[in-house]
Amino acid sequence: MLPHNKKLLIYIAVLFIILYSIITVSFYYILKNIAINQNEKKLHNILLYEQAQKNYIDKYQKKYIYYLQSKNALPKDFFDPVLMSATFITRQTLEEYNKLRKQENLPLIKYKIASDNPRNPINKADEFELKILDKFNKKEIDIFSKKMKINGKDYIYYAIPVVPNNKTCMKCHSDPNLAPKDLIKKYGDKAGFHEKIGHIRALLSLTLPLEEEYALIKKISMIFNIILLGLFIFTYIIIYLIILKLDKKDKQIIESSYIDELTQIFNRKKFNTDIKNNIKNSDTQTPYLMLIDIDHFKKINDTHGHPVGDYVLEQLSKLISDNIRSNDKFYRIGGEEFAIISNQKSNEDEMKFAEKIKKIIENYNFEKAGDITISIGFTKYQPNESYHKWYKRADEALYEAKKTRNTIVEK
Numbered sequence: 182m183l184p185h186n187k188k189l190l191i192y193i194a195v196l197f198i199i200l201y202s203i204i205t206v207s208f209y210y211i212l213k214n215i216a217i218n219q220n221e222k223k224l225h226n227i228l229l230y231e232q233a234q235k236n237y238i239d240k241y242q243k244k245y246i247y248y249l250q251s252k253n254a255l256p257k258d259f260f261d262p263v264l265m266s267a268t269f270i271t272r273q274t275l276e277e278y279n280k281l282r283k284q285e286n287l288p289l290i291k292y293k294i295a296s297d298n299p300r301n302p303i304n305k306a307d308e309f310e311l312k313i314l315d316k317f318n319k320k321e322i323d324i325f326s327k328k329m330k331i332n333g334k335d336y337i338y339y340a341i342p343v344v345p346n347n348k349t350c351m352k353c354h355s356d357p358n359l360a361p362k363d364l365i366k367k368y369g370d371k372a373g374f375h376e377k378i379g380h381i382r383a384l385l386s387l388t389l390p391l392e393e394e395y396a397l398i399k400k401i402s403m404i405f406n407i408i409l410l411g412l413f414i415f416t417y418i419i420i421y422l423i424i425l426k427l428d429k430k431d432k433q434i435i436e437s438s439y440i441d442e443l444t445q446i447f448n449r450k451k452f453n454t455d456i457k458n459n460i461k462n463s464d465t466q467t468p469y470l471m472l473i474d475i476d477h478f479k480k481i482n483d484t485h486g487h488p489v490g491d492y493v494l495e496q497l498s499k500l501i502s503d504n505i506r507s508n509d510k511f512y513r514i515g516g517e518e519f520a521i522i523s524n525q526k527s528n529e530d531e532m533k534f535a536e537k538i539k540k541i542i543e544n545y546n547f548e549k550a551g552d553i554t555i556s557i558g559f560t561k562y563q564p565n566e567s568y569h570k571w572y573k574r575a576d577e578a579l580y581e582a583k584k585t586r587n588t589i590v591e592k
Contacts (some may be wrong), residue, residue, distance in 0.1 A: 183435075186428045192422055197413050209402045216394040221326050224339040224387045227278075227290070230348075231385055232341065233297040234274065235267035239349050258362035264502040268294050268304060271385070279537060283408055288390045294343075296383035300373035301556060310340075310384060317381050325384075328391070335395065340386035345379045354382070441513040443491055444498035450519055452512040456568045459522055469531045470571055471559040471577040473501075473538070476586040478517035481550050489549045497553065500541055520575075531559055535589045543587065554587035 262269035275292035295306035325340040357370035439451035459468040482490040509523040525531040535567040558578025578592040
């Protein structure tokens with residue numbers, strides 16, 4: 182394959198690798214973000230449901246209990262968290278929810294009500310949660326979401342504020358003297374009191390492991406990567422076949438530009454390229470340059486006409502082409518001047534080769550032109566010399582041979 186086409190294929194392969202890497206990595210992170218967003222929505226919906234349940238307890242359940250107390254159906258100091266503590270009811274609901282998730286082999290969700298003034302110590306907000314609560318109270322944020330690592334595993338943490346304290350809340354969260362005695366007996370009169378209307382005393386948070394989602398993402402990404410890789414390989418093969426076809430045409434065009442139209446052997450353009458290449462490869466082989474000139478060719482043209490001259494050039498080219506080795510290069514470099522670049526072990530071998538060529542031409546009957554002879558000059562390439570100097574020495578050898586005609590001169 183031609184060098185520029187090889188480079189093009191390499192560039193395309195590198196481009197495909199870069200594109201494949203960018204697309205696969207981007208697709209993976211897009212899926213991760215989608216998974217996180219979906220989990221945030223899922224957790225938000227769960228928390229909204231729990232908030233709705235708390236609102237129901239505050240608006241209806243507690244109100245009805247207070248009604249029963251006003252009718253003396255229940256003691257005025259009655260308090261039971263099972264009926265009246267939204268925090269307790271919400272936590273128990275989430276525990277039941279996790280039991281159902283466990284039965285379905287789903288990851289468990291960690292739930293917490295984090296308060297800055299809790300009655301139950303398990304609801305005490307840590308430093309991290311207190312900062313979030315402060316932002317909720319300052320109206321800086323409405324929700325809080327963060328991806329975090331716990332014991333080396335990824336989790337999504339999601340929190341929303343509880344409804345700000347209202348008048349209903351004040352019965353149990355303002356002055357301890359106003360609170361039901363049963364509540365005081367259960368929790369004491371220190372924690373959970375002296376709050377103000379409008380204060381957000383707690384947040385509802387859920388923490389969900391992302392391991393299951395990430396496993397699914399990896400599976401989807403792997404399928405996508407395989408399909409994408411197959412698509413890139415298929416596309417590259419198509420491009421490769423197209424370039425291969427174009428390369429073949431390019432070679433034909435290049436080769437045709439290197440062929441002499443009359444004799445169908447290599448021309449001067451090809452000679453100029455190859456003589457340089459032989460110099461580059463001179464460390465591994467010993468190149469010889471042989472120049473050949475047809476004796477009295479002008480006389481042939483003048484006597485028999487140019488068609489006969491062309492016939493001589495064609496026949497001579499065929500004779501020499503048929504009697505050189507496959508790795509020898511044969512060129513027409515001028516009107517009646519030819520060149521052979523060959524690799525020989527010694528000057529004696531090159532001389533034998535030249536004599537063989539000279540004898541073949543001398544013994545051949547060129548019907549339309551009679552007997553033809555040739556003059557030959559050859560020389561061995563000397564290390565580190567330029568191709569101009571090499572060619573000049575061969576040309577000088579040919580010049581000396583042409584003085585006597587039908588002669589071989591070595592320089």
